[in-house]
Amino acid sequence: MTVNRCPHMPENAVLSKFVQPVQLDADFQKTLSVSSTSGIFFIHSGMVGVFHEFEGQKRLSHTYDKCDIFFSNEVLLELNKQRTFWRVFSDAEVLFLNLGDPRIRQEFPMWLPDIQMFISLYSTYQYQDYINAMGLDRKAFSIQWLKDHPNTLSFIPRSDLAAMLNISMTSLKSFIKTVLYGE
Amino acid sequence: MDMVQFGFLEFSECFEGPFNLAAGERLWDFGETEGYLWFIEEGFGFDRMLLEDGKRMLNGMIEPGIFVCDEKHLIFGVPAVSQAVMNTPATVYRISCDRWFAFLQEHAPMASVIHNINAHFIQMRKARLLKMKHMDKRAYWNYIKQRFPGVEEYCTQTEIAHYFGVSKSTMHRIMKQG
Numbered sequence: 586m587t588v589n590r591c592p593h594m595p596e597n598a599v600l601s602k603f604v605q606p607v608q609l610d611a612d613f614q615k616t617l618s619v620s621s622t623s624g625i626f627f628i629h630s631g632m633v634g635v636f637h638e639f640e641g642q643k644r645l646s647h648t649y650d651k652c653d654i655f656f657s658n659e660v661l662l663e664l665n666k667q668r669t670f671w672r673v674f675s676d677a678e679v680l681f682l683n684l685g686d687p688r689i690r691q692e693f694p695m696w697l698p699d700i701q702m703f704i705s706l707y708s709t710y711q712y713q714d715y716i717n718a719m720g721l722d723r724k725a726f727s728i729q730w731l732k733d734h735p736n737t738l739s740f741i742p743r744s745d746l747a748a749m750l751n752i753s754m755t756s757l758k759s760f761i762k763t764v765l766y767g768e
Numbered sequence: 769m770d771m772v773q774f775g776f777l778e779f780s781e782c783f784e785g786p787f788n789l790a791a792g793e794r795l796w797d798f799g800e801t802e803g804y805l806w807f808i809e810e811g812f813g814f815d816r817m818l819l820e821d822g823k824r825m826l827n828g829m830i831e832p833g834i835f836v837c838d839e840k841h842l843i844f845g846v847p848a849v850s851q852a853v854m855n856t857p858a859t860v861y862r863i864s865c866d867r868w869f870a871f872l873q874e875h876a877p878m879a880s881v882i883h884n885i886n887a888h889f890i891q892m893r894k895a896r897l898l899k900m901k902h903m904d905k906r907a908y909w910n911y912i913k914q915r916f917p918g919v920e921e922y923c924t925q926t927e928i929a930h931y932f933g934v935s936k937s938t939m940h941r942i943m944k945q946g
Contacts, residue, residue: 639898646897664887667894702872702879705886706843712893713839717817719900720825720930751901751933 594696600682603689609633609677623684623701624657631677632734634741635659637667645745647715648674650734656708674740723752724760731764775875782871783807785861795830795852795860796838803841803848804862808832811858814916814923817850825930826923829916830854841865855922900933908932909942 609631626649633649649655660669683689690697718726727750731737737746738761747757786809789795795806798818813830830836830852838848842865854860863871872879899908909932912919919928920943929939 637894637898639902642902644898644902646894646901658887658890661887664891666891667898669894698876698879699873702883703843705883705890706839709886709889709893710839710843712890712897713817716893716897716900717819717825719897719933720817720819720823721821723933725821748901 594693594699598693598696603686604680604682607679607681609673609679623661623704625682625684625704626655626657627680627682628653628655629678629680632674632737632740633677633679634672634674634745635669636672637669639667645741645749647749648734648737648741655711656704658705658708675736719751723750723756726750727752727756727760728763731760735764773877774881775871775878778875779871779878782867783861783863786859787862789854789858789860791854791856793854793858795836795854796848797851798848800838800841800848803838803845803865805835805837805842805865805868806852807835807861809859809861811854811860812856812918813852813854813858814919815850815852816923816927819930823930824851824924824927826919826927827931829919837865842868853922855918900931905932905934905938905942906945 606629628649628651630651632651633655634645635647635649636643636645638644658664660671684697684701730750741749743754743757747754750757752760785807789811795813795815796804808830810832811830812832815827815830815836817825817827819825827850836852838850838852840846840849845865872882912931925939925943926936928943929936932939932942934942
């Protein structure tokens with residue numbers, strides 16, 4: 586029997602009153618004060634790309650799509666050596682659970698440290714998952730990714746996409762043909 | 769930092785050990801359901817991830833002074849998806865993942881320390897992901913050879929190739945050139 590990772594959350598707790606729907610725009614991090622607190626985002630529609638700076642260039646490393654969850658600690662200024670930032674690729678709507686909301690602290694004082702701990706572990710593990718994905722066969726992975734994200738080609742530049750999938754532009758072109766025309 | 773306030777002394781008392789391992793012994797294996805967080809006092813080894821297509825990928829080196837575990841088990845309590853082997857004689861201590869979680873739930877100051885450590889881990893993982901994708905592979909291999917001495921001796925070329933996100937033949941070429 587595994588120990589409950591968030592034991593201080595009452596079983597019938599209702600969080601919906603703390604969740605706000607947000608239309609994402611370029612300034613949404615500032616609008617939501619994401620830099621000063623910790624929050625959880627659930628994507629309802631649209632896509633968000635995660636970029637980092639590496640060797641002087643902005644590099645797309647992964648995306649968040651419908652039903653994905655992501656966390657503000659990925660971009661917190663205090664610990665962001667890679668200058669990670671989110672870019673909204675298409676009109677995106679998210680549900681935002683702001684853990685800095687004083688009402689949450691008041692209602693679930695014991696739960697907040699649990700969930701913050703869990704978020705920090707889970708965020709770290711998410712990156713392990715992205716690393717593991719790069720160890721998979723590039724052709725099979727890339728084709729599956731393109732099939733799973735059919736609308737991506739209209740708003741992510743091909744060069745960013747090839748870099749994200751860790752393949753050459755020539756391979757990307759060939760995989761797109763395979764996905765679109767079954768060649 | 770106040771060792772008592774943050775619970776470091778109590779934390780250290782939760783560990784079992786020391787355990788003395790011979791070269792080749794495993795800290796944990798794929799599929800194990802009893803998970804531990806290990807502290808390495810002495811010894812070197814490597815850990816590997818089991819990828820979803822059944823391949824094994826080198827994940828990193830185990831060295832003195834670090835804590836290691838199967839993170840998936842730690843976070844979700846599911847069977848281990850990685851394996852860790854000590855390649856030299858080692859002295860280690862361990863705490864069960866459940867006990868570790870329970871300890872942090874009872875010690876908020878320590879939990880905040882771990883929270884900050886994890887934030888640094890995210891930076892390290894980001895850097896690893898970016899190097900894997902964008903760093904010149906030959907330069908990266910030369911860096912890893914220095915960072916992980918003995919990697920060629922203890923890990924297969926296929927496991928190393930997956931670490932770099934390249935095919936086995938490409939890895940072979942990089943290693944020859946390097």
